[in-house]
Amino acid sequence: MRRAVCPGSFDPVTNGHLDIIARASRLYDVVHVAVMINKSKQGLFGVDERIALIEEVTADLDNVVVESFHGLLVDFCKQRDIPAIVKGLRAVSDFDYELQMAQMNIGLSGVETLFVPTNPAYSFLSSSLVKEVAQWGGDISHLVPGPVLEALNSRLRQR
Numbered sequence: 001m002r003r004a005v006c007p008g009s010f011d012p013v014t015n016g017h018l019d020i021i022a023r024a025s026r027l028y029d030v031v032h033v034a035v036m037i038n039k040s041k042q043g044l045f046g047v048d049e050r051i052a053l054i055e056e057v058t059a060d061l062d063n064v065v066v067e068s069f070h071g072l073l074v075d076f077c078k079q080r081d082i083p084a085i086v087k088g089l090r091a092v093s094d095f096d097y098e099l100q101m102a103q104m105n106i107g108l109s110g111v112e113t114l115f116v117p118t119n120p121a122y123s124f125l126s127s128s129l130v131k132e133v134a135q136w137g138g139d140i141s142h143l144v145p146g147p148v149l150e151a152l153n154s155r156l157r158q159r
């Protein structure tokens, strides 16, 4: 079984994330989507909500498994025998930090990182920007899957 992980905060999952997950699912037998828990970052959505949204929008991808993890990504990989991390690269500005993480991760444990160029339609897209635009009533319907749009609108109405 060839396994890979797509890690992230996914607060919330966007069409950009979904594009990378779907492409990874065509390259590997099993793709683990890892919602990494960062206790110092208060998210708009709780970890269980993020997982439920990712599960809903990846329901058509049979080989995708969604999990959360608190700890180092390389330990998530070690526990599941995952040799590869798949990351989207949106622009050159992503590269410096992503390269640092990739080099740290291979140095720590030998886990490889594979970079996939983001679909140009999503090269400016991030969960933070989506939340900011939605908060001020901007149209993000082309940037997130339907269930995420509903969840965002409902969460922002509660605030």
Ligand code: PNS
Residues within 6 Å of the ligand: 007, 008, 009, 010, 036, 071, 072, 073, 074, 100, 101, 102, 104, 105
């Ligand atoms: O969606 P994000 O917030 O850009 O994802 C970053 C993430 C969660 C993939 C990264 O911070 C991560 O791997 N965190 C887990 C903790 C860890 O392994 N840190 C060392 C990275 S070299």
